[in-house]
Amino acid sequence: MVVPAMLAMRDIRKSFAGVPANDGISFDVGEGEIHALLGENGAGKTTLMNILYGIYAADSGSIVWRGEVLGGHGPKEAIAQGIGMVHQHFMLVPTLSVSENITLGLKSRGHPFPDRRRLDTDILELSARYGLDVDPAAKVASLSVGERQRVEIMKLLYRDARLLILDEPTAVLTPGETDGLFRVLATCKGQGHSVILITHRISEVLAFADRITVLRDGARVATLEAAGATAAGLSTLMIGRELKSPARRTAPAASLPRSAAGDRAGLEARAISLRPVAGKGLQSVSFSVAPGEIFGIAGVDGNGQKELAECLLGLRIPDSGKLLFGGLPVEGLGPRQRKRRGLAYVSDDRHHDGLVLGFDLAENYLLGKLDDPRFVRFGLVDRKACLRGAGGAIADYHVKTRGPTEEVRLLSGGNQQKLILARELSSGPAIIVAFQPARGLDIGATEFVHERLLERRAAGSSVLLISSDMDELLGLADRLAVLHRGRLSPAYDNDGSLDMMRIGLLMGGQGMAEEACAS
Amino acid sequence: MRFLRTLGFAALVLLLVLAVAAALVIAVRADPGKAASGFLRGAFGSFYSISEVLVRATPLILAGLGVSIGFRTGFFNIGAEGQIYLGATAATAVGLLFPGLPALVLLPLALLCGFAGGGLWSAVPGFLKSRFGLSEVITTIMFNYIAINVVGILVRSVMKDPSYPLPMSPDLPEAMHLPVILEPTRLHLGLVIALVAALAVWFLMSRTAAGFRMRAVGLNPRGSLVAGISVPANLLLASALSGGLAGLAGASEITGIHHRLLEGISPGFGYVAIIAALLGRNHPGGIVIASLGIAALQVGSSSMQRASGVPSSISWIIMGVLVLLILARRPDRDRVAR
Numbered sequence: 117m118v119v120p121a122m123l124a125m126r127d128i129r130k131s132f133a134g135v136p137a138n139d140g141i142s143f144d145v146g147e148g149e150i151h152a153l154l155g156e157n158g159a160g161k162t163t164l165m166n167i168l169y170g171i172y173a174a175d176s177g178s179i180v181w182r183g184e185v186l187g188g189h190g191p192k193e194a195i196a197q198g199i200g201m202v203h204q205h206f207m208l209v210p211t212l213s214v215s216e217n218i219t220l221g222l223k224s225r226g227h228p229f230p231d232r233r234r235l236d237t238d239i240l241e242l243s244a245r246y247g248l249d250v251d252p253a254a255k256v257a258s259l260s261v262g263e264r265q266r267v268e269i270m271k272l273l274y275r276d277a278r279l280l281i282l283d284e285p286t287a288v289l290t291p292g293e294t295d296g297l298f299r300v301l302a303t304c305k306g307q308g309h310s311v312i313l314i315t316h317r318i319s320e321v322l323a324f325a326d327r328i329t330v331l332r333d334g335a336r337v338a339t340l341e342a343a344g345a346t347a348a349g350l351s352t353l354m355i356g357r358e359l360k361s362p363a364r365r366t367a368p369a370a371s372l373p374r375s376a377a378g379d380r381a382g383l384e385a386r387a388i389s390l391r392p393v394a395g396k397g398l399q400s401v402s403f404s405v406a407p408g409e410i411f412g413i414a415g416v417d418g419n420g421q422k423e424l425a426e427c428l429l430g431l432r433i434p435d436s437g438k439l440l441f442g443g444l445p446v447e448g449l450g451p452r453q454r455k456r457r458g459l460a461y462v463s464d465d466r467h468h469d470g471l472v473l474g475f476d477l478a479e480n481y482l483l484g485k486l487d488d489p490r491f492v493r494f495g496l497v498d499r500k501a502c503l504r505g506a507g508g509a510i511a512d513y514h515v516k517t518r519g520p521t522e523e524v525r526l527l528s529g530g531n532q533q534k535l536i537l538a539r540e541l542s543s544g545p546a547i548i549v550a551f552q553p554a555r556g557l558d559i560g561a562t563e564f565v566h567e568r569l570l571e572r573r574a575a576g577s578s579v580l581l582i583s584s585d586m587d588e589l590l591g592l593a594d595r596l597a598v599l600h601r602g603r604l605s606p607a608y609d610n611d612g613s614l615d616m617m618r619i620g621l622l623m624g625g626q627g628m629a630e631e632a633c634a635s
Numbered sequence: 636m637r638f639l640r641t642l643g644f645a646a647l648v649l650l651l652v653l654a655v656a657a658a659l660v661i662a663v664r665a666d667p668g669k670a671a672s673g674f675l676r677g678a679f680g681s682f683y684s685i686s687e688v689l690v691r692a693t694p695l696i697l698a699g700l701g702v703s704i705g706f707r708t709g710f711f712n713i714g715a716e717g718q719i720y721l722g723a724t725a726a727t728a729v730g731l732l733f734p735g736l737p738a739l740v741l742l743p744l745a746l747l748c749g750f751a752g753g754g755l756w757s758a759v760p761g762f763l764k765s766r767f768g769l770s771e772v773i774t775t776i777m778f779n780y781i782a783i784n785v786v787g788i789l790v791r792s793v794m795k796d797p798s799y800p801l802p803m804s805p806d807l808p809e810a811m812h813l814p815v816i817l818e819p820t821r822l823h824l825g826l827v828i829a830l831v832a833a834l835a836v837w838f839l840m841s842r843t844a845a846g847f848r849m850r851a852v853g854l855n856p857r858g859s860l861v862a863g864i865s866v867p868a869n870l871l872l873a874s875a876l877s878g879g880l881a882g883l884a885g886a887s888e889i890t891g892i893h894h895r896l897l898e899g900i901s902p903g904f905g906y907v908a909i910i911a912a913l914l915g916r917n918h919p920g921g922i923v924i925a926s927l928g929i930a931a932l933q934v935g936s937s938s939m940q941r942a943s944g945v946p947s948s949i950s951w952i953i954m955g956v957l958v959l960l961i962l963a964r965r966p967d968r969d970r971v972a973r
């Protein structure tokens with residue numbers, strides 16, 4: 117670069133308890149540049165950004181931001197200087213409204229009694245300008261992960277950040293939303309804003325980034341121009357080998373023991389309805405998943421996915437309709453009994469639903485094994501068995517950690533997700549409800565998880581895959597349907613005949629009513 | 636590294652506390668030397684004074700253990716004081732109702748009823764929280780007032796000793812007295828019970844599935860629900876156990892020290908127990924140590940008052956300072972959710 121870099125980080129080092137997470141990383145970002153940061157789970161991307169944003173202090177190294185040395189700063193100073201960050205795990209206040217969250221900590225006009233209605237109008241204006249659909253009055257607690265993401269991005273835009281740090285912003289967005297986001301980012305770029313983008317999706321990087329920096333085991337392995345990069349080259353830099361072709365079905369659905377298992381569906385929902393709360397309910401949702409089948413539910417996050425998943429788990433009770441596991445009704449059964457009936461559940465929200473962050477890995481492993489006599493006998497916890505179980509999960513799923521006694525809070529996001537998957541899939545479940553199971557996983561780990569799901573399918577599990585990632589669904593699902601505003605479209609076979617145009621329209625809500633009537 | 640930092644922090648706290656104490660002593664124009672020697676003699680100066688510290692620590696350990704179970708499950712039990720009163724009442728009732736029973740039956744029965752009394756009393760706020768979401772912080776405090784005043788009424792009415800003008804119950808049968816374990820002091824078997832309880836609580840919380848469930852609920856109720864752990868059931872269980880141990884503290888005071896029910900049976904043990912749980916970081920071992928420390932502070936400062944005229948309420952001020960210091964210590968700055 118000829119122009120002096122807007123941001124220059126030099127030889128950044130940071131260790132946690134003696135283990136280096138950043139091992140002398142140098143990194144710079146120019147004005148109006150979209151710079152992608154790539155790397156495996158646990159490579160140190162989030163740590164590096166946390167240092168830039170002032171959450172952690174580096175052990176050594178320097179940061180120069182617009183010609184001035186930054187050091188000893190906290191997030192507050194970072195924002196004031198025009199550096200904004202959306203974290204991998206959102207940091208919104210669930211009990212406050214969207215608009216309160218966006219303006220939180222700002223001394224808006226009229227502080228401390230701001231004119232909420234004016235702020236709301238500002239926010240709506242901004243959201244229209246960037247195509248980020250948010251309702252300022254909604255409580256954040258009632259929002260899905262995808263919607264919270266939008267609020268986080270709005271928060272930065274509202275603060276007029278010069279440098280946007282986005283830690284895996286697209287993990288929960290649909291292709292359409294992702295395109296929208298990148299349009300937003302392109303606009304920002306045009307006005308001289310810079311963007312640091314952490315993502316595991318190489319296609320996005322190639323399409324939208326200007327330059328790419330790849331980290332591995334806490335060190336920078338390369339910085340290159342996106343124009344000359346290739347997907348194969350990048351994945352080799354990241355994981356040290358080439359990726360197998362993106363997860364394709366290993367066997368066509370027809371050749372599976374699907375009909376052999378008889379016509380008893382593994383998982384069946386008959387006209388499940390849920391009265392809408394805050395606009396989100398379910399309207400007569402029906403589907404069935406045969407043993408050995410992966411059934412995909414596509415759609416933009418926040419269209420009833422969470423509600424549906426929670427009905428299946430037994431956290432919510434549908435107002436009407438019937439749910440059957442292996443042909444038997446499960447009405448009145450809570451999560452514990454349903455899990456005993458062979459249900460495995462992977463939530464989209466690992467921090468709140470999937471893990472107890474203050475527990476170590478072994479305890480989090482036990483969380484899914486409380487009814488398993490190998491781990492709990494006569495009410496006593498077999499700690500050794502838990503350590504062994506967690507140790508096995510760490511080895512099988514390549515969880516990057518110091519060991520089964522490390523607190524889960526200290527793991528990188530992708531590694532936390534791997535632990536959940538290892539725990540949930542290890543019991544040989546008959547039914548798997550997987551809600552964004554690869555969210556936040558690096559390419560190698562995503563491939564790995566997809567292989568595990570296909571393995572379970574081959575073993576005769578009924579897999580319900582709820583995802584907003586169309587590539588994931590197309591790669592894995594035998595059949596798929598679209599969920600929009602609480603309604604499920606008819607199911608389509610995922611083969612050559614799949615009409616992607618129609619799926620896209622359905623995801624936007626077009627044609628939904630006719631489809632529903634026709635079926 | 637972590638250990639060294641903790642040690643350094645402890646030294647700093649000690650220094651600050653000593654400074655505050657010295658300032659208070661000088662402020663009331665007492666002789667610091669006399670005050671210090673009075674304090675030390677009172678707390679550690681003799682066989683008897685040490686035994687008094689242990690006597691004082693006994694109810695603190697029991698109630699502190701109870702409070703810690705609640706805290707770890709997310710049931711913030713501020714009501715140990717009332718639960719102590721209820722436990723004491725239940726134990727007394729057993730003695731008054733069945734005076735003829737042999738000691739081997741009567742004593743365990745009284746302690747058990749003390750546990751049950753405190754447990755049931757605390758399970759009511761537990762139920763209100765798990766069923767209706769009422770804040771236990773409010774309800775347990777209110778239950779303190781009710782319990783203390785119920786005892787006030789009882790010792791003036793149905794439980795009153797008719798042969799005596801003061802509001803107190805008749806003497807309880809000899810068979811109900813907890814044996815003294817160190818003649819000629821007042822040190823009674825309650826201390827042993829408290830130490831056994833500490834062991835039991837440690838075992839329950841860190842070795843059993845029930846304890847694991849309670850801890851999970853305390854750390855992440857939503858995640859517990861998803862994992863199939865019932866949040867209401869565990870809140871109820873924790874509230875009952877929490878109050879039960881406080882009730883046992885009350886029963887131990889009745890059977891070990893007072894041998895009758897009277898008003899003011901607890902000079903705020905239930906509140907100090909919260910401090911003990913806090914200082915002991917909700918760990919049974921820590922609670923035993925914290926309780927011993929607080930007991931020494933209280934016993935020592937009473938003796939300091941006698942020796943040098945410094946009001947013994949100084950011990951409360953010091954405890955307040957201690958709690959503030961402990962709370963002010965930020966965990967780890969690096970421990971950010973990621």
Ligand SMILES: Nc1ncnc2c1ncn2[C@@H]1O[C@H](COP(=O)(O)OP(=O)(O)OP(=O)(O)O)[C@@H](O)[C@H]1O
Binds near residue numbers: 133136137517526529
């Ligand atoms: N506060 C901490 N204490 C201890 N270890 C930590 C801490 N923060 C990060 N680590 C460790 O440092 C390493 C790098 O973590 P980091 O979160 O930066 O990874 P990442 O590249 O963002 O991965 P992911 O793609 O999974 O989010 C990991 O091995 C992690 O366990």
Ligand SMILES: [Mg+2]
Binds near residue numbers: 161528529
């Ligand atoms: Mg990360």
